[in-house]
Amino acid sequence: MNVTVVLKVGREKSLLRRHPWVFEGAIDKVIGKARTGTTVDIVDNAGKWLAKGAYSPESQIRVRTWTFDQSEAIDDAFFKRRISKALQTKAQWFEHANTNAWRLVAAESDGLPGVTIDKYDDVIVMQLLSAGPEKHKAKIVNALKGLFPEHVIHERSDVAVRTKEGLEPVVNTHTGTLPDKVIIEENAIKIEVDLLAGHKTGFYLDQRENRKIAGQYCANKRVLNCFSYTGTFSLYALKGDAKEIVNVDVSQSALETSKRNHLFNFSEAQLRAVSHVKADVFELLREYRDSGKRFDVIVMDPPKFVENKRHLDRAARGYKDINRLACELLNEGGMLITFSCSGLVSQDLFNKIVADAALDASTELGYLRKLEQDGDHIVASSFPEGAYLKGLVCVKR
Structure with a gap:
């Protein structure tokens, strides 16, 4: 019935x-x-x-x-059509030549609410976030098997948001043998991805173009990379001839991966410019400020600070705090490249937070450009919430 x-x-x-x-x-x-x-x-x-x-x-x-088609059944053919359409869109309009890792299905924006599917070389990783995809999991897996018959298909439905749907976390390899790690390539840079325990489905694919942009501002500069995770902004900064790079993260395992990523790509002589610091970013920024340390470029790419509207004010204070400290640590004429991946923080609100941070730091910033998620993370015109990542390239004046 x-x-x-x-x-x-x-x-x-x-x-x-x-x-x-x-x-x-x-x-x-x-x-x-x-x-x-x-x-x-x-x-x-x-x-x-x-x-x-x-x-x-x-x-x-x-x-x-x-x-929105009353005659359309939610069957095996439905999921194959939707995934095939997403694949066709990315193949036609997204530039694959410089990477072997990209987002295949971006949930609601690709017509499959609650479904995220990423491709890491010859491994497909899917993440099912809501009740509908969970019920139709076998259909989604079958569609992927048909479209990618030689690929490993792995599930990383182990995120906390599933609890809001009454769902348990699930991690399972549906086809093939999953490697613990895979080395992807991005703009001629090699990056190690932990498919078992890495953030999101293993990696932050959405920052691909932004990493490239950031690297272009780093020639002969002292760079502070905050919330550095596995060091990918640092890789681009070093490729862009940065004079010195300090990577800061609270996770020692992420820092160890970052060190390996640097070894994959650079000579021992080049690596003398790079250091890794295990620390709480909020605390370390205050220590650096009080000790008089200064930088030419600061990359601020924090994790999501807000999960629901009740925590929005607290998250805004957190974003303001780290951006104020960054302004205080920048040399005159220095560059702040700052992000928020919290969907509940709008672009207008983020602009205001950064402006207020500059005001509290008794300085002024000029916004050079706005940044957003890369093109494989498509945003449907009917679903503006899909535009979750926002960033600003700012110069201290």
């Missing part, structure tokens, strides 16, 4: 604009028995059909839409 979700009066507007989410507060009633991941029909309060979606009884996002 079909399950129908009936919306409250006037709450169909977002679906008419093809936004893929239906929140709990928009629902008037549910007709039929809807379990976790059940495909439901969504209708307006007068009974007009709007979309099909996956029901999630434990999430505030109660339904994530699969399709």
Whole structure:
């Protein structure tokens, strides 16, 4: 028996604009028995059909839409079509020549809500974040097997957001033998990726173009790379002839990977310019400021500070604090390259945070350019929330 979700009066507007989410507060009633991941029909309060979606009884996002075509079944062919379309889009419009690692499916923006799929050379890593993809996991795996028959297919559905959907963490290799690590190439730079325990699906593919841009500002400069993780901004800085680079991260294992990444790419003589410091970035920035250390370029790429709107003010204070300290550590004419990957922090809010940080540091910044996620992390026009990564290249004046 079909399950129908009936919306409250006037709450169909977002679906008419093809936004893929239906929140709990928009629902008037549910007709039929809807379990976790059940495909439901969504209708307006007068009974007009709007979309099909996956029901999630434990999430505030109660339904994530699969399709706005009433005749389209959510079957094996559906997932193969959606993944094939994403592959075709990336093959046609995304520049693959300089990398063997890229995002194949960017969830809602590629028409598959809650599904992230990345390609690392000959390994496909998928991450299923919500109830619908979890229910249809076998179909997604079968589609990937058909499209990438020689690839390892690995699942890294081990993120905390799954708890909001009532789902347990899952890590599983569906086909082939997973290597502990894989070496990818990006703009002629070799990078080690930990597919078992690395952040996200193993690596931050979204910063590819931004790393390249940052490297272009580093010639003969003293560079501080904060929240350095596995050192990839440092690799580009050194390739760009930086005079000195300090990588700072709280994770010793990430720093060890960073050291290996540098060894893959540079001579012993070049590596004398690079150091790695295990420390809390907030604390170390204060120590550097108080001791009079100064830098020409500071890269500030922190982890996500905010998971929900309740924590937005606290996150904004955190972003402001680290950017204020960065302003104080910059030489006059120095460059701050700063990011937020928190989707709840809008570009306008981020601009204001950085401006307020400069004001508190008694200085002024000039914004040279805005940065965003690379092109394989496509953003659907109907889903502006897909534009989560924002960055600024700023000069201290």
